[in-house]
Amino acid sequence: MSLLISWLECLHTDIKINNACSRKILLRSTCSRCADACRYEALHISSELINIELERCNSCGECIIACPLSAIEGILESREFDKGSLLYSSSFVPSVKELLIYKKRGMDAIKTNSTPLNQNWEDVLQQTNQILDQIDESKIKIINNQEDTYLSRRGFFLSLQKVSLQLVKTMTPALWKIKVNEWKVVRYFPDYQFYQIELDIEKCTFCHMCLTFCSQNVFTIEDGFLQTANDRCVNCSDCTDICSEGAIKVKEEFRKKRITKYKFTTNTCQTCGIEFSTFQPEKEKCSICYNRNPEWLSPFE
Numbered sequence: 001m002s003l004l005i006s007w008l009e010c011l012h013t014d015i016k017i018n019n020a021c022s023r024k025i026l027l028r029s030t031c032s033r034c035a036d037a038c039r040y041e042a043l044h045i046s047s048e049l050i051n052i053e054l055e056r057c058n059s060c061g062e063c064i065i066a067c068p069l070s071a072i073e074g075i076l077e078s079r080e081f082d083k084g085s086l087l088y089s090s091s092f093v094p095s096v097k098e099l100l101i102y103k104k105r106g107m108d109a110i111k112t113n114s115t116p117l118n119q120n121w122e123d124v125l126q127q128t129n130q131i132l133d134q135i136d137e138s139k140i141k142i143i144n145n146q147e148d149t150y151l152s153r154r155g156f157f158l159s160l161q162k163v164s165l166q167l168v169k170t171m172t173p174a175l176w177k178i179k180v181n182e183w184k185v186v187r188y189f190p191d192y193q194f195y196q197i198e199l200d201i202e203k204c205t206f207c208h209m210c211l212t213f214c215s216q217n218v219f220t221i222e223d224g225f226l227q228t229a230n231d232r233c234v235n236c237s238d239c240t241d242i243c244s245e246g247a248i249k250v251k252e253e254f255r256k257k258r259i260t261k262y263k264f265t266t267n268t269c270q271t272c273g274i275e276f277s278t279f280q281p282e283k284e285k286c287s288i289c290y291n292r293n294p295e296w297l298s299p300f301e
């Protein structure tokens with residue numbers, strides 16, 4: 001039992017938001033997925049700050065799973081595993097991302113003694129299995145937990161002993177201590193993409209803000225093309241938040257990964273004489289000269 005207590009003590013850790021959080025990098029970040037996921041209203045977002053009200057925090061870990069950038073450190077205490085199965089509980093609903101990650105880490109069934117599962121679980125399981133089916137991986141099954149609920153006094157104490165041992169066995173670092181970066185689902189499916197970036201080349205002014213601020217290096221420039229490596233996208237919204245032209249959209253699309261290429265040309269601005277890149281070869285002025293108020297005195301004319 002003392003072994004169990006020391007395990008429980010070491011599992012009681014506060015959550016911490018690290019510097020990968022969009023809010024700490026991008027003043028214009030609108031990300032609030034962690035706060036939206038928290039059922040206990042323990043996370044408060046104000047401009048670039050996120051405060052955790054520890055008295056309200058229930059250590060459920062929903063924020064850890066929801067963060068697209070794996071910026072929240074902590075241990076998920078609300079999930080229990082029995083060997084290769086996730087134990088069903090009506091107190092939480094896993095996300096598709098979460099089930100996919102567990103599947104890749106060896107979980108292949110949901111164990112329950114109440115079938116059918118509630119509708120939210122069923123929906124998530126169905127969506128997860130659709131993705132697994134698409135990539136020819138075995139589906140997550142539902143298996144019955146055949147435990148006898150009526151126990152003698154001796155049986156009760158024996159079962160307590162069994163549960164304690166089981167807890168120690170299941171609270172293993174491999175299952176519970178998922179490292180911060182391991183909550184990025186894209187890491188587990190290197191040949192697939194979960195999101196597709198759509199760039200509106202009519203609106204894009206080639207300001208490079210998306211290239212600068214995308215922490216996952218989705219945008220690159222190579223051989224006269226602006227490219228998006230869609231498989232790296234985690235849907236953090238930094239690019240859509242930073243793009244002042246509203247030229248970027250990120251849509252959910254699970255498929256074999258592909259790189260999207262946009263051809264650009266380099267022209268010389270007819271007004272200021274400076275070289276600029278554009279997706280419209282016929283464009284004669286750079287964006288600054290093009291957008292300048294014609295009533296202002298031009299330093300170049």
Ligand code: SF4
Nearest residue numbers: 021022031033034067
């Ligand atoms: S979900 Fe992650 S990136 Fe978004 S605000 Fe919360 S900690 Fe920051």
Ligand code: SF4
Nearest residue numbers: 214233234236237239
């Ligand atoms: S492409 Fe946009 S949404 Fe995707 S990871 Fe980069 S900044 Fe985030």
